[in-house]
Amino acid sequence: MSTDLAPAAASKPTLKWWREVLIALTFYVLYSMVRNKFGAGPESRDIAFRHARGVIKVERALGLWFEPRLQHWYLSLPGSGFIRGWNIFYGTAHFFVTIAILAFAFHRAPARYRFLRTMLAGTTLLALIGFATYTLMPPRLLDSPSHFGACAGQTAGCNRYGLIDTIEQWGGIWKFGSGGMANVSNQYAAMPSLHFGWSTWCAITLVIVIGKGRPRWFAFLYPAVTLFCILVTANHFWLDAFFGGVALTGGWLLARGAEYLHGRREGRATLATG
Numbered sequence: 001m002s003t004d005l006a007p008a009a010a011s012k013p014t015l016k017w018w019r020e021v022l023i024a025l026t027f028y029v030l031y032s033m034v035r036n037k038f039g040a041g042p043e044s045r046d047i048a049f050r051h052a053r054g055v056i057k058v059e060r061a062l063g064l065w066f067e068p069r070l071q072h073w074y075l076s077l078p079g080s081g082f083i084r085g086w087n088i089f090y091g092t093a094h095f096f097v098t099i100a101i102l103a104f105a106f107h108r109a110p111a112r113y114r115f116l117r118t119m120l121a122g123t124t125l126l127a128l129i130g131f132a133t134y135t136l137m138p139p140r141l142l143d144s145p146s147h148f149g150a151c152a153g154q155t156a157g158c159n160r161y162g163l164i165d166t167i168e169q170w171g172g173i174w175k176f177g178s179g180g181m182a183n184v185s186n187q188y189a190a191m192p193s194l195h196f197g198w199s200t201w202c203a204i205t206l207v208i209v210i211g212k213g214r215p216r217w218f219a220f221l222y223p224a225v226t227l228f229c230i231l232v233t234a235n236h237f238w239l240d241a242f243f244g245g246v247a248l249t250g251g252w253l254l255a256r257g258a259e260y261l262h263g264r265r266e267g268r269a270t271l272a273t274g
Contacts, residue, residue: 005252006112006119006208007259020106020117031124042147048137048188049150055136055191055237056161064238067139067231068162074232080170086229087172094195097222101202109209116205118258123197123251130243131189138190140165140234148187163234192243193236199226200248 059065074081102120105113141149142161146168151158199222206219230236 005204006115007256023117024102027121027124031128042152044135044188045137045148045150045152048135049142051134051191052137052139052142052150052237055239059237059239067234067237071163071166071232071234075164075166081232083166083233084170084172086233087167087170089225090167090195090229090233090235091173093226094198097202098198101205105205105209112208115255115259116201116208119248119251119255120198120201121251122254122258123201123248124194125254126247126250127192127194127197127244130192130247131186134191135188136191136240137188138235139163139237140167141187144168166233167235190236191240192245192247193230193240194244194247195226195230195236196223196241197244197248197251199223200245201251 056065059067075083098120102117105116109116137148137150139161140163142163143149143151143157143159144165145151145154145156145158146165149165200220203219203223207216210216210219227238227241230241231238
């Protein structure tokens, strides 16, 4: 992958950390509002379950409906594969690693930072459109009798998909479907997977910022590990991850477009002052 994927700014950008923090906080507030406004409540359960059955139908048609087998194999390992560690990873790395790498890019690659930041924002924006238009029940809720699960009011496992809500059973830092988290977390914001989209953005950003040396390619172990995590914890279908990659590609295109428009504005400004 060439670092040309993230073009350097035509002129040295003026970056102020407080402005970037303000932009990030504003965007996150808007992200949270939109994410939790559309299809977030239990009243969306039937629609989310219907969409989940549609995803499973596509995966079965492709011969790739393997999520129940993968989780069953992993949980049969000694100590249930220390699944609680994966639950914690799922609930923390998604945000903390992304923030850390965004800050790393700010300090190490100011000429490419604006592009990378816009790429991340564009990816998130496209994901929000997916959340708002395609309410999707994650695999972990297909047999769950919880308030948000497809078996609400029935016995656990009523649909016989064979998937377990690992966060509910083994715990993590918090549970998304109960307590305060249930009020601020959209249970059905699963398509596309931002966990996969953001983790792949992190890997691409590290490759671009580091710029040289074969070890930088090990950064792609992070999205690979994230993909494994979201599948064995049954938080996502693999198709969610695929469309997380599609959203990331869209974010890259939006960033390229933004850089092109910015370059044209700078060119006109130069001509006007020349």
